[in-house]
Amino acid sequence: MKNIFLIMTLMSFCSILQAFDTxxxxxxxxxxxxxxxxxxxxxxxxxxxxxEFNQKNIPFGQNLISKFTNNKNFIGAEVYALKETLxxxxxxxxxxxxxxxxxxxxLTQTAAKVVLLNQAQTFFKTFYHSNRQLRRILKASLKSIxxxxxxxxxxxxLEYINDLSNNDKFFNSLDSIGNSGDESLFKLIADKKIDQxxxxxxxxxxxDSFFGAINGTVGYTxxxxxxxxxxxxxxxxxxxxxxxxxxxxxxxxxPMDIVMCSSPFVFAGMAVPGHxxxxxxxxxxxxxxxxxxxxxxxxxxPHQKEIMDGKVILDTTRNGVQLNDFEHxxxxxxxxxxxxxxxLDDHVNVSAQLKIGVEQLGKKYNxxxxxxxxxKLLFTELIFLIYNTDEFPTRERMGHLTIYPSDIVEIxxxxxxxxxxxxxIAGTRQKDIELLxxxxxxxxxxxxx
Numbered sequence: 001m002k003n004i005f006l007i008m009t010l011m012s013f014c015s016i017l018q019a020f021d022t023x024x025x026x027x028x029x030x031x032x033x034x035x036x037x038x039x040x041x042x043x044x045x046x047x048x049x050x051x052e053f054n055q056k057n058i059p060f061g062q063n064l065i066s067k068f069t070n071n072k073n074f075i076g077a078e079v080y081a082l083k084e085t086l087x088x089x090x091x092x093x094x095x096x097x098x099x100x101x102x103x104x105x106x107l108t109q110t111a112a113k114v115v116l117l118n119q120a121q122t123f124f125k126t127f128y129h130s131n132r133q134l135r136r137i138l139k140a141s142l143k144s145i146x147x148x149x150x151x152x153x154x155x156x157x158l159e160y161i162n163d164l165s166n167n168d169k170f171f172n173s174l175d176s177i178g179n180s181g182d183e184s185l186f187k188l189i190a191d192k193k194i195d196q197x198x199x200x201x202x203x204x205x206x207x208d209s210f211f212g213a214i215n216g217t218v219g220y221t222x223x224x225x226x227x228x229x230x231x232x233x234x235x236x237x238x239x240x241x242x243x244x245x246x247x248x249x250x251x252x253x254x255p256m257d258i259v260m261c262s263s264p265f266v267f268a269g270m271a272v273p274g275h276x277x278x279x280x281x282x283x284x285x286x287x288x289x290x291x292x293x294x295x296x297x298x299x300x301x302p303h304q305k306e307i308m309d310g311k312v313i314l315d316t317t318r319n320g321v322q323l324n325d326f327e328h329x330x331x332x333x334x335x336x337x338x339x340x341x342x343x344l345d346d347h348v349n350v351s352a353q354l355k356i357g358v359e360q361l362g363k364k365y366n367x368x369x370x371x372x373x374x375x376k377l378l379f380t381e382l383i384f385l386i387y388n389t390d391e392f393p394t395r396e397r398m399g400h401l402t403i404y405p406s407d408i409v410e411i412x413x414x415x416x417x418x419x420x421x422x423x424x425i426a427g428t429r430q431k432d433i434e435l436l437x438x439x440x441x442x443x444x445x446x447x448x449x
Contacts, residue, residue, distance in 0.1 A: 020059060020060065020063035020078075022075060022077040022078055022081055023077070023348060023349055023352045025056065025059075025060055025081055026077070026080075026081050026084060026352060027352075028056045029053075029056070029081065029084050029085060029088055032049060032052060032053050032056070032088060033084075033087075033088050033091065035049055036049065036088070036091050036092065036095060039095075040095035040098070040099070043096070043099055043108060043111045043112045043115060043185070043188070044111075044184055044185070044188060046092070046095055046096060046099070046115065047111075047115045047188060047192070049092070050092050050096075050115065050118075050119045053088065053089070053092065054119070054122045054123070054126070057085060057123070057126050057127070058126065060078075060081070060085070061126040061127055063078070064078070064082075064127075064134060065134070068134060073391070073392060073393060073394055074137075074394065075387075075389060076356075076371075076381075076383075076384035076385035076386065076387060076392070077352070077353075077356065077385065077386075077387075079137065079141070079371070079374070079384075079385065080356055080374070080385050082127075082137060082138070082141050083141045083145060083374055085127075086138070086141055086142055086145060087145060089119075089123050090145075090154060090157065092119055093116065093119065093120070093157050093161065094157060096112050096113075096115055096116040096119065097116065097157060097160055099112035100112045100113050100116065107177075107182060107185050107186075108182075108185065110173070110174070110177065110185075110189060111185045111188050111189050113164060113170065114174070114188070114189050114192045114193075114194065115188065115192055116161065116164070117161065117164060117165060117194050117199060118192040118194055120161045120165075120199075121194060121198065121199060140370065140374070141374060142154070143375070145374075145375075165196065165199035168196075171196045174189070174193075177189065237263060237330065237331040237332045237333055237427065238332075238333045238426065238427025238428055238429060238431075239330045239331075239332050239333060239334070239335060239425075239426075239427035239433075240330055240331045240332070240427075241327075241330075241431070242330070242427045242431050242432075242433065243431070244431070244432060244433045245330065245335070245425055245427055245433050246326055246330065248423070248425065248433065249326070249330075249335065249337075249423075249425075250326075252337060252422060252423050253282045253284075253337060254282070254284065254288065254339065254344070255282065255283060255284030255288050255289060255292060255294065255344065255350075256281065256282070256283075256284075256339075256340075256343050256344065256350060256353065257281070257282040257337050257338065257339050257422065258279060258280075258281060258282075258337070258338040258339070258383055258408065258419075259279065259280050259281070259282055259313065259329075259335060259336070259337055259338075260276045260278070260279045260335070260336040260337075260338065260405060260408065260409055261276060261277065261278040261279065261280075261329075261332040261334065261335055261336075262275055262276050262277060262332065262333055262334040262336075263277055263278065263331070263332040263333055274404050274405060274406025274407070274409075274445065275406055275409075275444045275445050275446075276336070276405040276406045276408075276409055277405055278332070278379055278405060279379050279380060279383055279405050279408060280313050280314060280315040280316070280324070280329065280379060280382070280383075281313070281314040281357060281382065281383060281386060282312060282313055282314075282337075283300075283307065283312050283313065283314050283323070283354075283357075284307075284312060285307065285312055286304070286307055286308055289307070292344050292347070292350070293347055294347070294350060294351065294354065297351050297354060298351075298355070299351065299354040299355040299357070299358045299359075300354060300358070302358070303323060303358060303361075306323050307323070309325075310325040310326070310327075311323035311324060311325050312325070312326075313325070313326070313329050314357050314358075314360075314361075314382065314386075315329060315379070316360075316365065316377055316378060316379040316381075316382050317365065317379075318365045319365070320362060320363055320364045320365055321360045321361050321362060321363045321377055321382065322361060322362075323361070332427075333426060333427055334424070334425065334426040334427070334436070335423075335424070335425055336409060336421065336423070336424045336436075336441075337421070337422040337423040337424070338408075338409070338411075338412065338419050338420070338421060338422065339419070339420055339422045340387070340389070340418045340419050340420075341418045341419075341420065342418070353386045353387065356385055356386050357382070357385075357386045360377055360382060360385065363375065363376055363377050364376045364377075365377070365378070366378040366381060370402060371384055371394060371402055371403055378402075379405070380402075380403040380404065380405055380407070380408060381403070383403075383408060384403055389418075391411045391414060391417060391418075391419065392407070392408060392411065393407050393410070393411075406445055409441070409445060410445060412438075412441070413442070421438050421441070423435075424436040424437075424438070424441070
């Protein structure tokens with residue numbers, strides 16, 4: 001334990017950005033989560049699993065602190081992994097609390113409580129860091145989890161831990177514990193020995209409430225304006241029912257391509273800064289997914305019928321996250337296709353990205369434009385979460401981080417960027433198309449509103 005806390009202390013001073021494999025980390029989390037049920041019957045087994053979980057978290061937490069120290073962009077997959085980390089930790093909390101409630105044997109109860117406090121102390125020292133931005137990310141993630149899952153009594157569990165950490169009678173009993181009983185439990189209690197004065201959990205969850213209040217106000221305002229304007233538009237999009245554009249896109253698009261749109265005639269998009277006002281992910285047709293070996297991927301199987309029906313675009317509209325077809329998506333004037341080199345070469349990575357993508361289906365639209373608000377999503381957040389890359393620039397806006405659509409397109413101009421512009425087409429009033437060059441893109445991006 002001392003080694004773990006030493007590493008956590010050194011994290012604050014880490015100035016070298018650590019390479020971190022988020023895909024592998026999420027696979028480890030999944031493995032641990034799948035074993036919690038089997039381990040929960042015995043405090044010794046649950047303690048071993050908790051230790052494994054904590055050891056996996058050390059490099060992940062170090063990676064997060066390093067990014068803040070070096071002013072690096074967060075990867076969307078890291079934000080998503082943090083959410084999964086919180087869920088698994090809470091499941092470990094719950095399993096340990098159940099052991100303290102169900103077991104009548106004092107030694108088992110005591111061991112479960114010691115492991116519970118040790119787990120809380122380790123986890124909070126790993127993630128509830130003094131850095132304000134990291135605390136905000138944790139708070140946003142926890143809020144989204146609580147809103148999604150009403151079955152868990154998150155607050156009750158944290159209050160249980162806080163009450164236990166302030167229970168002088170319990171800590172006094174540790175000093176006078178007897179010598180009879182299971183030796184392995186005595187050893188566990190000794191190894192996990194904790195100091196009451198080091199435990200302070202009361203404020204870990206309730207930080208930065210002021211920014212949360214601002215986010216809520218902005219959300220209601222944006223929601224009102226968007227609902228007022230709805231789908232109102234000055235005219236039809238030049239690419240809508242444009243057969244030439246549709247044929248070209250079907251020949252060009254590959255799975256996991258980013259598709260950005262410009263629709264200056266739509267009222268709701270007029271307030272979006274920049275030339276582009278919308279974006280989505282092209283999932284691919286059945287034939288394309290078969291070709292890359294992803295058709296029978298667990299994330300795709302539940303949606304095979306929709307894909308065969310032409311719903312091949314993972315999209316976010318004011319109605320929420322959904323699979324969309326070209327007929328509805330191409331109600332726009334211009335479409336730019338972006339692709340990352342080698343994107344489909346790593347099936348494990350593509351599978352992880354698709355899994356994140358389809359898990360967002362059904363979520364509501366995010367009117368606050370906060371990329372950390374995971375229970376609701378903006379179209380740029382969907383792209384941000386799916387791609388395991390730090391190229392996406394986030395910017396501060398009204399107390400939270402956001403990504404504008406044109407920010408995503410500007411990745412094309414970053415030094416050594418792996419993203420390339422594959423196609424940029426604009427429709428005409430005569431239902432023809434115009435191929436736009438990469439050289440003219442900077443001038444078009446200069447539009448602010």
